[in-house]
Amino acid sequence: MGTPASRPVPLLGDLPAFRRDRLAFLTAMAREDGDVASFRLGPYRVHQVAHPDLVHEVLVAGAAGFRKGPVLQRAKVVLGEGLLTAEGEHHRRSRRALQPAFHPRRIEGYAATMVATAIRSVDRWVPDTPLDVHRETVRVTLATAGATLLGARIEDDAEVSRVEDAIADLLSAYKLGFVPFGWRLQHLPVGPARRLQRGRRSLYDLIDRTIARRRAEGRDRGDLLSALALADGDERLPDRELREQALTLLLAGHETTANALAFALHLLAEDPALDARVHDEVVSVLGARDPTAADMPRLPLCRGVIAETLRLYPPSWAMSRQATDHHDLGGRQVAPGDIVICPQWVVHRDPRWWPDAGSCVPDRWEGDVDAERPRWSYFPFGAGTRRCLGESFAWTEAVLALATVVSRWRMHPIAAQPVELEPLITLRPRGGLWLHPERRRGA
Numbered sequence: 462m463g464t465p466a467s468r469p470v471p472l473l474g475d476l477p478a479f480r481r482d483r484l485a486f487l488t489a490m491a492r493e494d495g496d497v498a499s500f501r502l503g504p505y506r507v508h509q510v511a512h513p514d515l516v517h518e519v520l521v522a523g524a525a526g527f528r529k530g531p532v533l534q535r536a537k538v539v540l541g542e543g544l545l546t547a548e549g550e551h552h553r554r555s556r557r558a559l560q561p562a563f564h565p566r567r568i569e570g571y572a573a574t575m576v577a578t579a580i581r582s583v584d585r586w587v588p589d590t591p592l593d594v595h596r597e598t599v600r601v602t603l604a605t606a607g608a609t610l611l612g613a614r615i616e617d618d619a620e621v622s623r624v625e626d627a628i629a630d631l632l633s634a635y636k637l638g639f640v641p642f643g644w645r646l647q648h649l650p651v652g653p654a655r656r657l658q659r660g661r662r663s664l665y666d667l668i669d670r671t672i673a674r675r676r677a678e679g680r681d682r683g684d685l686l687s688a689l690a691l692a693d694g695d696e697r698l699p700d701r702e703l704r705e706q707a708l709t710l711l712l713a714g715h716e717t718t719a720n721a722l723a724f725a726l727h728l729l730a731e732d733p734a735l736d737a738r739v740h741d742e743v744v745s746v747l748g749a750r751d752p753t754a755a756d757m758p759r760l761p762l763c764r765g766v767i768a769e770t771l772r773l774y775p776p777s778w779a780m781s782r783q784a785t786d787h788h789d790l791g792g793r794q795v796a797p798g799d800i801v802i803c804p805q806w807v808v809h810r811d812p813r814w815w816p817d818a819g820s821c822v823p824d825r826w827e828g829d830v831d832a833e834r835p836r837w838s839y840f841p842f843g844a845g846t847r848r849c850l851g852e853s854f855a856w857t858e859a860v861l862a863l864a865t866v867v868s869r870w871r872m873h874p875i876a877a878q879p880v881e882l883e884p885l886i887t888l889r890p891r892g893g894l895w896l897h898p899e900r901r902r903g904a
Contacts, residue, residue: 474501483884484806487779491807497791505531507800508793511811513835515790516803519782520837520844526788530781530800555706556850558698562610562685563850568857571609572754575858578604579865580751588900591875593893595723598862599625599715602722605858606714611671611707612684627663628712668707672700685710710851716887717776718855722862723894724774725766727880728821730872730896735821739763740871740901743864752864754857760864765823767859771841773821775805778888780843805841806888814838869904873897 469475479486479502487509490498496512510516519527561567582601586592603624675682675690689703698706729736742762746752752760780803788795795801812818814834815825825833842849849855866872875895883891 469501473503476502484778484882487802487804487807488810491804491811497793499793502800505800506796506798507802508790508795509802509804509807510790511804511807512791513808513814513837516808516837516840516844518788518790519801519803520780520840520847523788524782524845524847526786527782527784527801530783530802552847555702558689559685559706559710559850563854565853568853569754571605571854572857572861574608575605576751576753576861576865578608579862583866583869586870586898588898590898591878591895592898594726594872594896595719595890595894596625598719598722598726601862602715602719602858603628603711606711608684609854610684610710610714611668611686612675612682623663624667627660628716664708664711665704668704668711672703672707713849714851714854717849717851718858718862720774720776720887720889721767721770721855721859722866723890725770725859725863726866726872726896727874727890727894728766728770728773729867730874732821735766735823736867736871739766739863740867743868747864747868751868752861754861756864757857757860760860761827762823763860763863763867764856765826766821767856767863768826769821769823772809772815772839773819774882774888775809775841776887777841777843778806778884779804780840803840806884808838809841811838869901871899871901873899 468478470477475486490500490509491511494509496510496515498509498511500507500509510519579601582597582604586597607624671686672690675687680687686703686707689698689706729739739762742760743752746756746759757764782801782803784795784797784799784801786797788801790801809815810818815838816822837844842852842855873896875897878895880894881891883889
């Protein structure tokens with residue numbers, strides 16, 4: 462089992478190679494072992510499935526025979542029992558409670574906040590001055606998630622920096638999820654555990670203050686936290702669960718979109734012809750005004766760029782499940798306790814489903830795309846009962862924010878600062894994503 466880039470070692474198996482370069486490791490396993498590749502990560506027997514039919518079997522058709530993988534189980538160290546980590550009836554109850562926040566009419570109402578937040582940020586950019594666009598997109602989506610989901614103002618520089626630092630602390634602590642019994646280390650006053658405690662305290666303070674204000678006001682301000690904090694009867698969540706759901710929404714509600722928007726700007730910077738086409742679409746639809754939710758169907762090229770970004774740089778780069786029953790996956794026997802990985806990073810770049818797989822081709826999303834390739838060759842937001850609840854929220858914010866940026870700025874790559882990838886909870890650019898902004902003529 463192992464590849465030339467992965468020589469298993471006693472006890473640890475392929476874990477050292479996997480930790481050294483996770484994306485390259487998963488790609489090599491698919492290239493050399495095909496649609497089902499088996500290997501060992503420490504104590505776990507792991508099977509990677511890289512065919513859309515097998516992805517469907519694991520995440521949809523046979524989902525009842527699997528639970529969250531060990532890393533996400535251990536992510537409770539970071540996220541608590543929020544929607545992302547909950548299982549079974551707890552997950553179903555949490556999803557029911559949060560569902561109203563993502564109703565299409567509410568998302569349309571959020572759109573104005575999304576655009577206004579993007580405008581405030583991009584109008585502060587300085588022409589021809591190197592810019593970390595990932596940091597900027599994080600600021601935009603963090604402020605949007607704070608306002609629309611929590612009803613909290615996360616806008617002034619000091620508050621944004623404090624929340625950014627806290628989130629960075631939590632993400633760095635994610636490494637505990639790859640350490641056996643890592644959850645037992647969370648109270649140590651050193652290293653990732655210390656950063657975890659510091660980040661959690663900072664974000665809990667923000668969330669607790671917001672919850673207290675909502676309950677003191679006693680009225681629904683239109684954000685999700687208001688509805689949850691003021692709920693009665695069986696729908697009322699205990700304070701600890703309310704806090705953990707709010708933390709999950711704050712993290713998940715901004716991280717995916719921030720990464721996608723940053724990588725989309727990177728793709729446009731690398732392809733001036735595509736950038737010109739996107740700008741032409743934005744100008745023809747919007748003229749001199751800013752986008753609204755009603756413009757979404759009229760911006761197909763913007764949406765195609767986001768779709769390609771989610772294909773090439775999927776925020777969830779791999780999804781793992783742990784088998785609770787016996788399964789036959791592509792002729793490979795999976796036993797209870799085995800881990801199954803469905804890697805978006807691999808499936809989304811497979812030339813069997815994606816001609817010119819390594820290039821950004823937004824036109825491939827025109828017409829009946831489901832007739833051209835297997836349904837589960839594309840699953841950036843997961844699948845089945847655990848499909849991301851905020852998918853429509855993310856699409857709306859990403860498309861409208863991209864249109865807002867493109868109407869004002871042309872981005873240029875910086876050769877001395879190439880993009881490096883860092884696959885943590887999400888796929889992020891390591892050390893930021895630096896571009897040169899050039900103000901559009903007439904913007």
